[in-house]
Amino acid sequence: MAHVTFKENRITLIGNEVKTGNKAPDFTLLANDLSEVTLADTTGKVRIISVVPSIDTGVCDAQTRRFNEEAAKLENVDVLTVSADLPFAQSRWCAAAGLENIKTLSDHRDFSFAQNYGVGIEELRLLARSVFVLDSKDNVTYVEYVSEATNHPNYDAAIEAAKAAN
Template sequence: MATVTLKGNPVTTSGELPKTGVDAPNFKLVATDLSSKSLNDYLGSTVVLNIFPSVDTGTCAQSVRTFNEKASQLDNTKVLCISKDLPFALSRFCAAEGLENVESLSDFRDGNFGKSYGLTFVDGPLEGLHSRCVVVLNKDAEVIYTEQVSEITEEPNYEAALNSLS
């Protein structure tokens, strides 16, 4: 279990993020068209997993916007924005914002992504949602970078995540 804070108050997650150098756990998530996506769908590309509690909060929305902007400059890289938001909310947000360089995926059906990546909140007001994290995978789906943001209301370190791709 890891502990982060929400406005200074401790909140616990269900485990620890995968370690660098290991194969990323597979996942089954729901795309905005309600199709299923797994890690195998992204093999051969580097992948940035931008994980957050809900796109309906300012910090989460900003992380999607920022990664959308940065992703347009990356070759052979997919940015997956993952939360437990319904696919409809994720689609609506990206359409309203004109975001086309990120892919939104939802863990709403069974929450197994959050469990297998060890980032589901197990207590606090956001219990059941995902912690703010970034996990970067190489083209073989090996973990090359992780960050669990220590204060939920703060943005991730975009530069460190993107520099791991070099």
């Protein structure tokens, strides 16, 4: 399992670590309208799954804005931002930020994404900062578990992986 810290304190990640080359695990997330979204609902396009601890914090805000900007330049790529925030908070944040190129999804109810992708922070019931790229057939082509949860992911590597998966 990936070694991850939060504010330099080691945290316990729950769930199954995902590796490049794996088939993407399923999940059940909530859209902003409270409808369920599963892996099958997103299949058919390349996906960047940007995972953030809480969308209302500085690094998470910057990460979400950066992937929103990049999404506008990418063809046949969807960007999904996943957090354990309530769908209402995600919706309010997106409206205030004016972001339209990403889809925010909540793992608050089932924590199934946390379990299936190995990103659940046991001590905080948040998700660890990470990025996954899936090709159109649900193969994992890129994985980054950010070693310090308050740091940014490698945006360029994730974007290049999404382009290569297209």
